[in-house]
Amino acid sequence: MGKRLPEVESFDSPKRNPQPRLSRHFPGARSSRPPPAIQILARTQGLTGSALPTGSDPVPMAPTPTPTHTAAAVALAAHDSSGHLAPLTITRRSTGDDDVAIKILYCGMCHSDLHSIKNEWHNATYPMVPGHEIAGVVTEVGKNVTSFKAGDRVGVGCMVNSCQSCGSCDEDFENSCRAVIFTYNSVDRDGTVTYGGYSSSVVVHERFVVRFPDAMPLDRGAPLLCAGITVYSPMKYHGLNVPGKHVGVMGLGGLGHVAVKFAKAFGAKVTVISTSPGKKQEALDRLGADAFVVSKDAEEMKAAASTMDGIINTVSANLTLAPYMGLLKPNGKMIMVGLPTKPLEIPPFDLIIGNKTLAGSCIGGMRDTQEMINVAAKHGVTTDIELVAADYVNTAMERLAKADVRYRFVIDIGNTLKNSE
Numbered sequence: 001m002g003k004r005l006p007e008v009e010s011f012d013s014p015k016r017n018p019q020p021r022l023s024r025h026f027p028g029a030r031s032s033r034p035p036p037a038i039q040i041l042a043r044t045q046g047l048t049g050s051a052l053p054t055g056s057d058p059v060p061m062a063p064t065p066t067p068t069h070t071a072a073a074v075a076l077a078a079h080d081s082s083g084h085l086a087p088l089t090i091t092r093r094s095t096g097d098d099d100v101a102i103k104i105l106y107c108g109m110c111h112s113d114l115h116s117i118k119n120e121w122h123n124a125t126y127p128m129v130p131g132h133e134i135a136g137v138v139t140e141v142g143k144n145v146t147s148f149k150a151g152d153r154v155g156v157g158c159m160v161n162s163c164q165s166c167g168s169c170d171e172d173f174e175n176s177c178r179a180v181i182f183t184y185n186s187v188d189r190d191g192t193v194t195y196g197g198y199s200s201s202v203v204v205h206e207r208f209v210v211r212f213p214d215a216m217p218l219d220r221g222a223p224l225l226c227a228g229i230t231v232y233s234p235m236k237y238h239g240l241n242v243p244g245k246h247v248g249v250m251g252l253g254g255l256g257h258v259a260v261k262f263a264k265a266f267g268a269k270v271t272v273i274s275t276s277p278g279k280k281q282e283a284l285d286r287l288g289a290d291a292f293v294v295s296k297d298a299e300e301m302k303a304a305a306s307t308m309d310g311i312i313n314t315v316s317a318n319l320t321l322a323p324y325m326g327l328l329k330p331n332g333k334m335i336m337v338g339l340p341t342k343p344l345e346i347p348p349f350d351l352i353i354g355n356k357t358l359a360g361s362c363i364g365g366m367r368d369t370q371e372m373i374n375v376a377a378k379h380g381v382t383t384d385i386e387l388v389a390a391d392y393v394n395t396a397m398e399r400l401a402k403a404d405v406r407y408r409f410v411i412d413i414g415n416t417l418k419n420s421e
């Protein structure tokens with residue numbers, strides 16, 4: 001397989017809120033900084049080195065942030081921007097009236113985890129426990145919880161709470177709530193910094209818990225909670241989830257391969273657009289795409305011009321968009337879910353001629369996330385994963401940085417992340 005485009009993840013720019021760019025959908029970016037006392041606690045809890053404890057080394061203990069954080073959990077945490085993860089014992093809040101406590105069995109490794117732990121979005125609070133593609137089993141529910149019970153198979157995606165009262169929340173677009181609380185590196189309502197799914201348990205408000213249908217495996221389903229909803233939602237809201245549409249998918253990584261599967265499930269004709277000819281066979285044979293266009297091949301691009309109703313652009317590399325806009329039919333739409341680092345450059349002519357739309361999309365609300373996983377289960381859509389042990393996580397991060405994974409690492413939390421007593 002040829003070199004992949006850098007995979008981009010999910011994220012992160014809400015559809016409705018005119019927030020400063022960096023404070024968009026990245027984990028914790030929009031939340032205010034934690035109170036100084038909490039920052040100091042985080043910095044002084046004694047873990048500055050990045051070496052993995054070995055053998056009989058004790059797993060360090062993060063400070064208990066509030067009296068209500070009573071349940072110990074073992075986690076993999078970044079302690080600085082080196083990108084290195086090491087075991088850390090954390091505490092989770094006791095199960096509140098509206099909460100669901102979950103024993104985590106699997107957690108996907110999203111590219112945004114890598115950006116976050118390396119502080120590439122300049123918003124990191126350490127120690128940081130990444131992970132927002134969480135799947136596991138309910139262990140306890142609060143007294144107001146009616147939708148879940150102990151033993152249920154569930155998941156948690158990129159958000160763990162929101163204001164639950166604004167216009168966006170009322171319309172089930174919690175992803176656009178200005179007070180959204182992300183699953184990690186975000187400030188929770190009790191002032192603590194949220195810890196993600198690279199850990200043995202989590203406690204989450206029931207609104208932000210997704211039920212896994214019986215047919216959906218926990219390991220291959222976990223990444224859908226980020227990668228799946230990220231591509232499902234724009235296809236739904238831009239009218240590409242209809243049989244007969246021609247959908248282009250730019251980039252064949254964690255997001256792109258799921259986009260191909262959903263578009264096929266919707267009955268679309270799917271064309272993968274990639275810089276790598278080496279991905280053609282995989283796209284067609286394994287993922288079921290109908291066609292493949294090598295974007296560097298002028299003849300192939302010309303042959304595909306003006307044929308697509310929409311393009312899901314998952315690429316995070318800085319590209320000139322004009323040639324890709326040329327693949328769209330009149331009134332066609334390109335929806336960006338990848339995050340190039342540089343501002344977009346697009347000649348207005350390439351938008352205006354043919355009435356094209358260039359749009360962005362950021363994960364999705366909780367109602368749509370449940371709908372997405374139900375649709376995925378019905379059509380057999382899952383992510384292609386490489387299941388790894390907890391002690392492989394640093395190697396996996398290095399490979400993730402090189403896009404050397406087909407297509408998602410998932411940590412086998414339940415079997416391999418253990419307390420070391």
Ligand SMILES: [Zn+2]
Pocket residue numbers: 009010110111112113132226227
């Ligand atoms: Zn993600």
Ligand SMILES: [Zn+2]
Pocket residue numbers: 162163164165166167168169170174177178179
């Ligand atoms: Zn809200």
